[in-house]
Amino acid sequence: MQQQPISSLLAVVTGANKGIGLETVRQLAVQGVTVILTARDKKRGNDAVSSLQLSNVLFHQLDVRDAHSAAALADFILRKFGKLDILVNNAGASGVVVDVAGLRALNVEPESWLSGKATNLVQGVIQQNYENAVTCLDTNYYGCKRVTEALLPLLKLSSFGAKIVNVSSLRSEIKRIPGEKIRAEVADIGNLSEELIEDVLQRFLEDLKNGNLEAGGWPMMLPSYSMSKVALNAYTRVLAKRHQGMCINCVHPGFVKTDINWNTGVMATEDGAKGPVMLALLPPGGPSGRYFDQTTMAEF
Template identity: 50%
Template sequence: MEGGGVTRSSHKRVALVTGANRGIGLEVCRQLASSGATVVLTARDEKRGAAAVDALRKLGLSDVVFCQLDVGEPSSAARLADFVRDRFGRLDILVNNAGVSGVRMDIGDPAALHQVRTSMGAMERLEWFNQRTTEPFEEAEECLRTNYHGTKNVTEALLPLLLSSSNARVVNVSSTFGLLRVFSGEELKHELNDIDNLSKERLDELSGQFLEDFKNGRLDHHGWPVGGFSAYKVSKALINAYTRILAKKHTSMRVNCLDPGYVKTDINFHTGDLTVEEGARGPVMLALIPKDGPTGAYFNGTVEASFL
């Protein structure tokens, strides 16, 4: 389940990153470990997670350990919390990075990717992907289970350990696809923006309502996002709202979310504009934000922006 020899430390920050065996998550681990933090690298696949830890140790970053985590399984989150509690006694930084796209993609001839990467602008690339994606219900269901429920379950399981820290940070990796402007219904926009009256229980209900409407072909009728990546958009909008609810309730922590940018990763076949080093800057900045820094905020990269 875990590897390495890092033990309890009273002075080093303890950070945990989900979905961290590659891409942005792995680079966030590298940058946090380079800053002096002890890092718990988590991934669903044990072999890949252990290999990622080995790769970081070969860079001289010895204070990194692995713990297996499937964010879609509540029992896995509970085991992770036990691991962190037994090993460190607290958690100072949580970066929720794990996520899925919610679509199936058929890119056709792989050689076409070279043209996409080299001759298309960002909007053209997105349109190219949209034309090659389908959204089966099973993918939408997994997307909500992973991106929203998984992030929330992991955070809630680790919350007592975060509250044991004198300087806790929670960073939820989100997307501009989760901004309220992608919703077609004003009522839904208003409800998701009304943080004073919104609850975690209501977010769960909205997740269920979306999947029901998705299954019945009624997304447009009830004001959900349409036009591609609907489940992904809803999952990120729910995470944005959850971020604000958590920040409002636990004022001792700094809880923020962000879009890291269009980063070259496996999820987009490395057609992004940014390197993983550039994409990790925002999550790392928020993980290390000063005690008097913003909370309950959304960032576009490293710049605070609107949820709308």
């Protein structure tokens, strides 16, 4: 597979009206890639495009929870460009209801967030309800799958060797799941499939509904967010096995100050976008089916 000139590449970034997604668009576009900045809200998306002032960035609406919206985007790309080279699945939802003032008052150290030590401390100010868990899984896992499936026929037409970057989280790391049986299931690359991933998610929702999260061995720090990203990583591995000519990876962008973590993060979006951008521009034959902590390959 030949290395293509960067100016011939076309990328889609989901959830790109702000935060890490917007910065990923900017960094790709500054390097010469034509980027379709997508957002579920037309005004927020168009305002974001205007803020960049880059002629190689255009807007298209995309709500990752809506299959019609994904199909309309695929149709637009087919008619206007006839192929797609890079897909960055970045859109994400936290899945919890937060008492933001209460959270700020706790003054949680970044180190406690990252290590998980803050799990008990934040239980009083971060509520996991069923409805938000469904939204979270439908955005972070099923949304990524929906958009990827709609755009795969176009990615297969890339002569660059398509790249898919799934923006994950360190909450996805298998060692963070308390339940041994769940850890073994999602780590078993030989047996991973979408059916298995979705069975795990259904059992998670069932235990959440019945108040059995802790007894069931599920993560108690941001439960649905954590499980959505566990599922996203597992899906990344399934996809990478299936599409050997592509580079399909997932990445923890770092603890970045954005709305999704109520601005408790410590890194700037400029640094948070570095991992996704590096993986979007991997040379043909680069790593695939791997998890990165920012720009470094790490253990799932």
